[in-house]
Amino acid sequence: MSVLEIKDLHVSVETDQGTKQILRGVNLTINEGEIHAIMGPNGSGKSTLAYTIAGHPKYHVESGSILLDGAEVLKMTVDARARAGLFLAMQYPVEIPGVTVTNFLRTAKTAIEGEAPPIRTWIKDVRQSMTNLRMDKTFAERNVNEGFSGGEKKRNEILQLELLKPKFAVLDETDSGLDVDALKIVSEGVNRAKANTGLGLLLITHYTRILRYIHPDFVHVFVNGRIAEQGGSELADRLEDEGYDRFLVPSNVG
Amino acid sequence: MSAASALSKSASKTVPEPSTPATSASTLPVGQHGIKEHSDGRFGYVPVQTRSDRFKSVNVADFQAVTGREAVWKHSPVAKFTDLTAGDLDGSRYLIELTPSAAISVEWVPRTDARIGTAGLPEERAAANAWGVFDDALAITVSGEEAKEITVTRSALGNTARGAHTIIEAKPFSQATVILANTGDARLSENVEIILGESANLTVVSLQEWDDSAVHLANHFASIGRDARLKHVVVSLGGSIVRVNPSVRLAGPGSDTLLLGLYFADAGQHLEQQVYVFHDAPKSRSRVNYKGALQGQDARTVWIGDVLIGNKAAGTDSYEQNRNLVLSEGTRADSIPNLEIETGDIVGAGHASATGRFDDEQLFYLQSRGITEKEARRLVVRGFLTEVVQQIGSPELEARLQLAIEAELIGTDDK
Ligand SMILES: Nc1ncnc2c1ncn2[C@@H]1O[C@H](COP(=O)(O)OP(=O)(O)OP(=O)(O)O)[C@@H](O)[C@H]1O
Numbered sequence: 001m002s003v004l005e006i007k008d009l010h011v012s013v014e015t016d017q018g019t020k021q022i023l024r025g026v027n028l029t030i031n032e033g034e035i036h037a038i039m040g041p042n043g044s045g046k047s048t049l050a051y052t053i054a055g056h057p058k059y060h061v062e063s064g065s066i067l068l069d070g071a072e073v074l075k076m077t078v079d080a081r082a083r084a085g086l087f088l089a090m091q092y093p094v095e096i097p098g099v100t101v102t103n104f105l106r107t108a109k110t111a112i113e114g115e116a117p118p119i120r121t122w123i124k125d126v127r128q129s130m131t132n133l134r135m136d137k138t139f140a141e142r143n144v145n146e147g148f149s150g151g152e153k154k155r156n157e158i159l160q161l162e163l164l165k166p167k168f169a170v171l172d173e174t175d176s177g178l179d180v181d182a183l184k185i186v187s188e189g190v191n192r193a194k195a196n197t198g199l200g201l202l203l204i205t206h207y208t209r210i211l212r213y214i215h216p217d218f219v220h221v222f223v224n225g226r227i228a229e230q231g232g233s234e235l236a237d238r239l240e241d242e243g244y245d246r247f248l249v250p251s252n253v254g
Numbered sequence: 255m256s257a258a259s260a261l262s263k264s265a266s267k268t269v270p271e272p273s274t275p276a277t278s279a280s281t282l283p284v285g286q287h288g289i290k291e292h293s294d295g296r297f298g299y300v301p302v303q304t305r306s307d308r309f310k311s312v313n314v315a316d317f318q319a320v321t322g323r324e325a326v327w328k329h330s331p332v333a334k335f336t337d338l339t340a341g342d343l344d345g346s347r348y349l350i351e352l353t354p355s356a357a358i359s360v361e362w363v364p365r366t367d368a369r370i371g372t373a374g375l376p377e378e379r380a381a382a383n384a385w386g387v388f389d390d391a392l393a394i395t396v397s398g399e400e401a402k403e404i405t406v407t408r409s410a411l412g413n414t415a416r417g418a419h420t421i422i423e424a425k426p427f428s429q430a431t432v433i434l435a436n437t438g439d440a441r442l443s444e445n446v447e448i449i450l451g452e453s454a455n456l457t458v459v460s461l462q463e464w465d466d467s468a469v470h471l472a473n474h475f476a477s478i479g480r481d482a483r484l485k486h487v488v489v490s491l492g493g494s495i496v497r498v499n500p501s502v503r504l505a506g507p508g509s510d511t512l513l514l515g516l517y518f519a520d521a522g523q524h525l526e527q528q529v530y531v532f533h534d535a536p537k538s539r540s541r542v543n544y545k546g547a548l549q550g551q552d553a554r555t556v557w558i559g560d561v562l563i564g565n566k567a568a569g570t571d572s573y574e575q576n577r578n579l580v581l582s583e584g585t586r587a588d589s590i591p592n593l594e595i596e597t598g599d600i601v602g603a604g605h606a607s608a609t610g611r612f613d614d615e616q617l618f619y620l621q622s623r624g625i626t627e628k629e630a631r632r633l634v635v636r637g638f639l640t641e642v643v644q645q646i647g648s649p650e651l652e653a654r655l656q657l658a659i660e661a662e663l664i665g666t667d668d669k
């Protein structure tokens with residue numbers, strides 16, 4: 001059974017005003033097949049955690065470790081992390097001009113599997129996943145994310161999740177900017193991926209509405225660079241009613 | 255794209271094109287349109303020199319020795335090819351290879367051929383030097399309405415300083431793709447005249463895959479007749495110094511041109527293109543799209559795009575753009591668009607120019623999907639250049655260019 005362990009993670013970024021501390025000791029263990037939701041106010045460091053797991057060069061790890069089945073993820077290049085089984089659905093996916101979705105997906109799949117996927121089944125898989133996500137066939141020949149609407153970009157992220165079959169996926173606000181229908185479609189995609197591969201999920205969100213479709217096993221409240229409280233799905237409901245105020249009080253005083 | 259979107263619009267004074275070359279040194283080709291040059295007052299007002307006013311001559315002696323300060327030379331390493339601007343050139347025939355095609359004749363014609371000088375005349379010394387020496391011109395004449403393609407390859411020019419002249423004529427209503435492929439070594443200055451008769455549809459591709467040592471200075475002069483369409487493509491990948499400057503005159507009403515360029519400069523390479531589009535007839539249309547990548551120490555590219563919408567060119571539509579992708583430190587890309595409009599009645603005129611570094615976020619996105627950094631870079635560069643390749647319209651050539659770009663990318667990985 002796979003496990004992703006984040007241990008006492010401290011992360012900073014360089015800003016014009018100097019080094020800024022963002023993550024201040026994050027501890028989190030995700031087992032295969034588990035769904036963890038992370039909720040927290042703007043600027044609390046949720047995306048920083050997501051990007052640090054994926055290895056974005058902007059974020060500087062000061063201390064701590066991230067282990068995937070015991071192997072130190074922090075020592076791996078960005079692409080090696082993906083090949084090891086990590087996936088990040090980004091909050092703001094970037095456009096890649098001149099690279100079609102088809103070409104991109106095939107290149108990524110080949111990189112992750114270490115060999116080109118058998119052409120027939122691959123084309124079938126891509127079509128099926130696109131149909132499931134209600135993505136028009138024409139997207140296949142469009143350039144990655146170029147001119148995609150916010151919702152289309154998110155679907156494209158989940159398309160990759162389904163096709164690349166990671167062991168662990170971090171979804172950074174995949175729900176924001178989606179209307180109800182799209183939210184359902186995307187959630188179904190995530191649930192399908194989980195049912196097919198048994199992946200572990202770290203779901204970053206501001207709202208409980210996605211949790212109606214994707215049921216978390218654990219909910220973590222993220223405040224000021226660390227996990228302030230954790231519980232079951234009932235915690236999410238409480239957050240929806242009460243907001244983050246009671247967590248914010250201490251950090252706001254200083 | 256409306257007239258209002260034009261980024262620079264100068265109501266320059268129109269001066270008729272000089273029919274005979276001036277000989278006085280004071281009218282030598284300096285200055286550039288768009289830059290308003292005024293006298294110091296003693297001689298009163300000096301009109302802006304429009305691009306069409308540039309001094310022209312077929313006689314090399316009419317041009318002063320090249321200093322590198324001239325508008326046409328100031329971006330080029332002129333000291334490295336004084337043999338072409340000031341030396342004696344070999345104007346004899348050279349070896350060509352070709353894939354024969356019905357309804358396209360390829361032959362050597364004498365200097366007295368009536369077509370010579372009809373599409374344009376030299377505006378600088380290297381071009382005039384070549385014009386003076388060629389024994390025979392290579393004439394590629396296209397007739398017949400059916401689509402066809404021909405490739406004329408030069409691969410054995412060697413390192414003798416040469417001057418050459420080529421005529422490509424598309425008869426009225428004819429259609430073809432003419433590919434001029436260049437490989438091997440060369441020290442060449444040449445003029446290429448492209449003449450499109452009424453309603454002709456011609457694609458000309460000049461493909462520079464020279465050896466690392468080659469120096470190639472080319473001026474292409476095109477004249478496009480009524481309702482005719484020229485697609486002109488400059489692909490510069492190989493060579494030490496490659497300067498291919500297309501000048502296109504939209505001479506007939508309804509004439510249309512698409513000027514494409516693709517270049518990839520490695521360490522030490524100088525790749526230059528000075529594009530000039532002259533709208534000289536009503537309802538003419540032009541699109542210019544040049545894209546380049548630079549990688550390695552002293553990789554250098556120059557793109558100058560002059561568009562002149564003359565006073566006869568009512569109802570024209572033009573847009574030019576140049577984009578450069580900088581892949582490493584130590585490179586330099588110059589990108590200079592100029593737009594000059596002499597008529598108030600235009601459908602659209604605009605330009606865009608951008609030189610950007612490799613986008614780290616794109617790289618991160620691709621890598622986060624398991625793709626190695628090297629492969630991710632290739633994908634992005636290929637993607638960037640593909641837009642131009644896909645517009646060429648010759649599947650075989652497109653495939654070949656994709657491979658050539660691939661080879662460039664692999665080549666740069668090794669450095
Ligand atoms: N490059 C940077 N320069 C300056 N500050 C940064 C930089 N990157 C992140 N930050 C800051 O770090 C903090 C955490 O940002 P992060 O994006 O991780 O928050 P978040 O919890 O994902 O917020 P949101 O809910 O708005 O997405 C914010 O205050 C942000 O402004």
Ligand SMILES: [Mg+2]
Pocket residue numbers: 046047048091172173
């Ligand atoms: Mg965020």
